[in-house]
Amino acid sequence: MLLEVDGLTKSYAGPEGPVEVLRGVDLALDAGRTLALTGDSGSGKSTLLHLIAGLDTAEAGRIRLDGAEVTALDDAGCAALRRGRVGIVFQQFNLIPSLDVAANIAFQARLAGRHEPERDARLAGALGLTPHLAKYPEQLSGGQQQRVAIARTLAARPKLVLADEPTGNLDETTSGAVLEEMLALVAETGAALLMVTHSEALAARMERRLHLSRGRLA
Known part of the structure; x- marks a missing residue:
């Protein structure tokens, strides 16, 4: 199993005390598989992705990713995991202002030691x-920046892609192209895809779907 999440609990401080966002969440995703995560705004979907990526810490529970205990890693270990094995497409594009589009697309792949100029060119073409x-x-534009961020993630050929509303700023045609590229990565490399989405059309293309409500998955 590529990704295993067991008993994950997370809360944040609120004006009237701690607010539980995740309550003992369990999740498993194997290599080469795709999973859509749905739920209302504020239900904790993005929080779950941040925890899996090692960008936040949980109060309880365990995350195991490609043999690494994410919940036991320090900041440097989590950064190494993201650099080599996890690709993240979040709603903040986090492009490097001093680099042009071509260099931004290549950036993550170069860090991971997997830069392939031909792949960069194919991704750039597919995403317009x-x-x-x-x-x-x-x-x-915002939509163009989002496509660059997606291309950068896919160019590095990660083992797990975490995508948080990756087509939120895109039109229907471009959304379809983005999804096709993500599914192609899964097919070509055996990667896994965990996508947060409000789109019924995108969720229907995933092999599985889970819904997050009141801190629990169903």
Whole structure:
């Protein structure tokens, strides 16, 4: 099993005391599989992805990813995990302002030692970015920046892709292209895809779907 989440609990401080966001969440995802995570806004979907990526810490529970105990890693260990094995597409694009589109796409793959210029070119073409490769992030629209962030993640060929509303700023046609590229990565490399989405059309394309409500998955 590539990803195993057992008994994960997370709360945040509220004006009237701690607010439980996740209450003993269990989740398993094998290599080469896809899973849609749905739920109302504020239900904890993004929090769950942050915990799996090692960007936040849980009060209780265990996360095991590709043989690594994420919940036992220090900051450096979590950073190494994200650099080499986990690809993240969050709602914040986090592009590097001083790099053009081509360099932004290649950035993560270079860090992971898996840079393939031909793959960069294919991703850029599939996502409609070829005319913009020499531009800088500030010259792009929000939707274009989102596509660059997605291309950067997929170019590195991670073992697990965590995608939080990856098509939220995209039109229907481009959303379809993005999903096809993500599914192609799963097929080509045996990666797993965990996608948070409100789109019924995207969720229907995943092999499995789980719904997060009141801190629990069903």
